Structure formats: C-alpha cells, structure tokens
Amino acid sequence: MSAGARRRSTAAVKDALRELRNQLSLLNHQVSAQLALKDVDLDCLELIARHGPLSPSALARRAGLHPATMTGILDRLQKGGWIVRERDPEAADRRSVAVRAVRGRNAELFRLYAGMNTAMDELCAGYTEDELALIAGFLRRTTSAGHDATGALSGG
Template sequence: MNIELSLLNRRFGAKVELKDVDWTCLDLINRHGPLAPTALARRAGLHPATVTGILDRLQRDGWIARERDADSVDRRAVIVRGLRDRNHELFQMFSGMNGRMDALCGTYTLAELELIADFLRRTTTAGSDSAEELVAE
C-alpha cells in the first residue's frame, strides 16, 4: 500500500509540477499552517536550508505566500501559508481516487468504518512516534 500511494502521490505531483518533497511540504503547510519555515523543516524532517529552496519553488509557482510574522519580536521572522487559488487543480486530480474511496467505503458498515478509522489513526500515531524517535537518536 505504501508503494502504491507513493507512486500515486508522485504522479499527482508531476501533473502540477511538484517534486515529491515540495508536495510533502505543501501538504504540511496546508494541514498545519501557517508555519514558520523552521517548524516546517522540523515537521518534514528536512534541513532548514533545504526548506528554503522548497519554499522558493512553492512561492514562485503560486502555492504559498511568505508573510512577516506579526507575533514575533524578530522583524525578520516569517510564516508560510498556503494559497488556496490553485486547490481546484488538486481537487480535480484527486476526484478519481476520491470517487473510488467513496465506492469502497460504501461496501462497509458504519461499525466497520469506525474500526478501520481507529486502526488508521493508531497506525499514523505509531509512524509519527517512530519518526520522532529516529530524530532524537
């Protein structure tokens, strides 16, 4: 499943000219943003200098905006937020997968879907915790 979803994400990214790592960072920004670049680097497990290049590409292509962080005493501090203008492209690309998932979910009872959702939440937590352990080492 991991391989198939990775391939799917890579193909989605190629359609909108996003590298895998750019796609990952854009998703993190859209899910958890606005974020400071250092917070994004931490979440993505990337070096801050690498994130700078990624943010340059995402900003150039109209996916994100960098803005001064009004809450910071450091006048140089910025936050990054996703721009929703291009989201229709993403929704359009995901429509095939979303339709297939709707059809698949329709074959399960509510109790079965709750069990599957619980399993996926726990799997996500296990993966997140394991990734954090690797950072701490």
Template sequence: MNNVPEGRWRRGVVDVMGALREMNSQLSLLNHHVGLRLALRDVDLDCIDLLARNGSQSPTALARLAGLHPATMTGILDRLERDGWVVRERDQRDRRAVTIVLRPERGGELYRLFGGMRAAVDDICADLDPEQLALIAGFLTQVAAAGGREAEALGQ
C-alpha cells in the same frame, strides 16, 4: 489476541503489514504522478499537504513537521513561492518573523488530480457502517502515530 491461535494471529498481522506496505507504495506512486502533472517534487507535495492539514506555519515549524533541515526547507519554499503555491507573510511587528501560507486558488488543481482517488475511497467505504469506518480510521490513526514516533526516534 482474543483467544486466536498464535500462528493464525501472527499470519494476520503479517498480512496487515503487507497491505500497509503495498498501500504506502501505491499512494507514493499516486503522489509522484500528481507531482509530475504539477511540476512538483515529491517533497514539495509533502510540504503542501502538511500546510493543508496543519495550517500556516513558520519555516522552522514546517521543516520540523517534514523532518527536513531548515536550509533544505528554504530551497523548497523558494520553489513553492516562485510557482505560486505559497506566500511568505511577514509579521508587521517583527519583520524577521515569517509565516508560510498556502495560496487557496491552487488547491483546485490538486483536488481535481486526486478526484479519482477520493471517488475510489468513497466506493470502498460505501458498504461500511459508521462503526466499521471508525474502527478503520482508528487503526490507521494509530499506525500513523506509531510511524511518527519511529521516525522521530530514528531522526535523533
């Protein structure tokens, strides 16, 4: 707490939590509107994002990353494949093994729709130095990891 009075520190933590909750709400709303423009459900967009960030995955691995039941993932992948977002690639040696691969030609649509947000973040960060940006990135990374641990604990 760096010798800050407990009450002042606690208020600061409450303010941070409130800001994180508001950020979560607004980013969820943004994702929802992007999804509506592309006829994607929120969970579809989440799976596309997971594939974009983590690379191609087996359906089981993707279900685990998304916190979804494998049967639910099958329906999502059927929709994403039908609409041209992903391809199921079969292993040539074991035809039962499948890898889900994003179709890169669809990424431009997402890039365009999130362009305003990217520009806004660039503007927000413009006056920050690399050390400040590293501090913010580190904080957000720690918050995301804590959220992941709590989600995993609740999912058991």
C-alpha cells in the same frame, strides 16, 4: 485465535500497509509530475495546507528536513504560486515569517486526486459507521506510530 494465526494476520496487515504506502507514493509521484513539483514539494505543501500557517522551521521539523533544504522547497512552492510567505504578527521577532498555502490553487489538486477520492467514497460506502470508525482509529494509531518512529530516527 491461535498465536500462529495472529502472527499471520498481523503480517498480512503490515504487508497491506506497505503495499498501500507504495501505491500512494506512486499516486503522489504522478500528481507531483503533473504539477511540475518534486515529490517532497508536494509533501510539504500538504503539511502547510493541513497545519499552516507554519514558520519555515516548524515546517522543517514536521517534515523531518534540514532548514536549508526547506528554504529551496519553499522557494519552489512560492515561485509556482502554491504558497505565500507573510510576516508572522504573533512572533516576538518581527523578521519571522509564516508560510501559508494559496487557497485558489486547491482546485488543481482536487482535480488530480478526484479519481482516488471517488474510489475511496465508493469503498467506504461498503462499510458500516462502526466499521469505518474502527478503520479510522486504526489508521490514526498507525500514523501516530509512524510519527514516533520517524522522530526516533531523526533524533527528535
């Protein structure tokens, strides 16, 4: 592949990723609105569900948010019945709390994402296992690059 063709292909991948990010942002905005949550609340709920239970400070670091901002988000999520705050039995400080997602609420999220999940299943059915492994690897490395870039911007 020539250098020019390589640059064009790389630019096409970056452009497609930007379009994907925008579309997923729009989807998440619609899901947030259906659940009467802010977009950032949904983002934090996803982090808690995937990586929790987490301390509020660990969640703030993962989300790249100020701890005071995180307090408001957690208050809204707890009021909505999405999370619970529990004493962290493994913490040295007995006042420490851990935040975990309420499992019973998952059905609402699954219902709202069902159309996208079905579309992804159909899309993936058109690829071989090797192709899917390649795509998954690319997406993991892209996520890692995004994590690193976010950390560099937030000073962390």
